Amino acid sequence: MNAVELVDIKKSFDGGNEFILKGLDLKIPKGSLTVVIGYSGTGKSVMLKHILGLIRPTSGQVNVFGQDLWQMSNKEIMKLRTNIGVLFQHAALFDDQNVIQNVMFPLLEHMKGKKHKEYLEIASKKLIISGIEEKHFLKLPSELSGGMRKRVALARALALDPEILIYDEPTTGLDPILTEMVDDLIHETHMREEGRVTSIIVSHDLMAAFRIGQYIVMLDKGKVLHSGKPEDFLNSDIALVKKFVEKGTKKKYGI
Amino acid sequence: MSTNEQYAVNKTSNGFVQFISSIIEFISGLICECGITVLFLFKSIKSVFQRPYRFQEVLKHIEFIGVQSLLIIALTSAFTGMAMSFQIYLGFKLVNATNLVGPTVGLGIMRELGPVLTGLIVAARAGGAMAARLGTMRVTEQIDALEVMGIDPVQYLVGPRVLAALISMPLLCGFFDFVAMSGSYLLCVHALGLDEGIFFDKIQLWLNPRDINEGLIKAAVFGLIFGAVCTYKGYNTTGGAKGVGESTNKGVVNSMVLIIAINFVMTNIIRFVNTLMGGTG
Numbered sequence: 001m002n003a004v005e006l007v008d009i010k011k012s013f014d015g016g017n018e019f020i021l022k023g024l025d026l027k028i029p030k031g032s033l034t035v036v037i038g039y040s041g042t043g044k045s046v047m048l049k050h051i052l053g054l055i056r057p058t059s060g061q062v063n064v065f066g067q068d069l070w071q072m073s074n075k076e077i078m079k080l081r082t083n084i085g086v087l088f089q090h091a092a093l094f095d096d097q098n099v100i101q102n103v104m105f106p107l108l109e110h111m112k113g114k115k116h117k118e119y120l121e122i123a124s125k126k127l128i129i130s131g132i133e134e135k136h137f138l139k140l141p142s143e144l145s146g147g148m149r150k151r152v153a154l155a156r157a158l159a160l161d162p163e164i165l166i167y168d169e170p171t172t173g174l175d176p177i178l179t180e181m182v183d184d185l186i187h188e189t190h191m192r193e194e195g196r197v198t199s200i201i202v203s204h205d206l207m208a209a210f211r212i213g214q215y216i217v218m219l220d221k222g223k224v225l226h227s228g229k230p231e232d233f234l235n236s237d238i239a240l241v242k243k244f245v246e247k248g249t250k251k252k253y254g255i
Numbered sequence: 256m257s258t259n260e261q262y263a264v265n266k267t268s269n270g271f272v273q274f275i276s277s278i279i280e281f282i283s284g285l286i287c288e289c290g291i292t293v294l295f296l297f298k299s300i301k302s303v304f305q306r307p308y309r310f311q312e313v314l315k316h317i318e319f320i321g322v323q324s325l326l327i328i329a330l331t332s333a334f335t336g337m338a339m340s341f342q343i344y345l346g347f348k349l350v351n352a353t354n355l356v357g358p359t360v361g362l363g364i365m366r367e368l369g370p371v372l373t374g375l376i377v378a379a380r381a382g383g384a385m386a387a388r389l390g391t392m393r394v395t396e397q398i399d400a401l402e403v404m405g406i407d408p409v410q411y412l413v414g415p416r417v418l419a420a421l422i423s424m425p426l427l428c429g430f431f432d433f434v435a436m437s438g439s440y441l442l443c444v445h446a447l448g449l450d451e452g453i454f455f456d457k458i459q460l461w462l463n464p465r466d467i468n469e470g471l472i473k474a475a476v477f478g479l480i481f482g483a484v485c486t487y488k489g490y491n492t493t494g495g496a497k498g499v500g501e502s503t504n505k506g507v508v509n510s511m512v513l514i515i516a517i518n519f520v521m522t523n524i525i526r527f528v529n530t531l532m533g534g535t536g
Contacts, residue, residue: 052403081405092396106404109307 003198004028009060020046022222033190033199035213042219044202053077082110085157089169091149093141099152100137106159130155147178167201187212296483299417302410309415316419320381329434336435337442357454358461364435370470371518373428374477378510382485386506389489390499417482424478425471469525481510
């Protein structure tokens, strides 16, 4: 079964003059860890917003867990979103709430009827498995490093035990050590609940895609250029894929 | 007509057409923007009455918009009341009518200056802060984060702010009226030597509770205006830090212009209604 299926998605923001997505077809199997890569401006973020139901496609169908998103009512879409955790590029933590409050926020909104202590316990557990020590729980996001903010954001994304985890360029702007740490964290998180959780990572980092991805999807000009396992990607005959592999590995290791 | 003359005529007429079309474009843009803001206002008000109710958020914003504005309102209103009283005293002294300083100041404050100045001050202080806060949340993806958590950002962020502005403004306006009249009393009675009994007697004689209500109604409308405009601008911010600055600026400026313009319209409507109801207007 596919967790996410995009069928012939076309999207234009200017009434049909220019299309960002030009008939995108994509199937993401349930329980997989899929990395979506591509040059800037190929429609990766727009594709993510379609999966989350934040943007309505000009034409085409978005199916999440087999349900057509745009046949659902607003309430149903809102409910579905509680089953999707998102780690944003810049963490998007609420800057007026401390670490523990940030993680407790979705719990308080959607998991009614528990005692305050229980919410605290769940949030603490999520933070600890994301690698945040207790001494940081009362700090504001502005007092944390970039890597720690991502960890807190991951804990918040995990708070409701979602079945789909989406990472929007999780390592952009981080140094190589932090990049590797975040990649490992994503991999650990996925492997911890292998089979239940479907992870979708949008990234520019090809090496990370090879290291942690079970499937790699490459977008180009609003369409899927290539999709398959990492080894298929390396052996692809498509010129642009070859170029991307060459540039990606050279940039990373200077070879 | 020579070719050059024909060219000059064409150029002038093209320029004129461009000028007219730019004006039409500006006006239609303005109408469109107003329409979208009104729809946004309706959506936010409607969201307040949908589950889950956000009373705590409303209280939090009443504290920010209302309680935290008290000091600035007190200072502004006291000095406004005193300055206005002094100018009216100087004018009325020429025609030997200083007995009427109290009610004249009262009418001016309660009907016009109270709601308008309260609106302008609170729009600048709290409206600007609301636009900046929502704008920052938008550009740092915090609003997107709310949405993907299955929380309606309009209901969580906008509705409580607009409702808090609506509730706070009449209260602040009443406070403005009270402090301004206290300032007027102190200046007139204790500094300029007017008779205390006459001061209060004339106010009681010439001022009607309807005058106070007029100001409070206006203040509530101004609360809705700056609440809707500033949250709309902030909520729809684009373009990073620069965009936050622009949306804050636009939110505050548009609110202020609207408050002054709508005050004039409301004054006329209320006068008209009062006349219909047999009052003096």
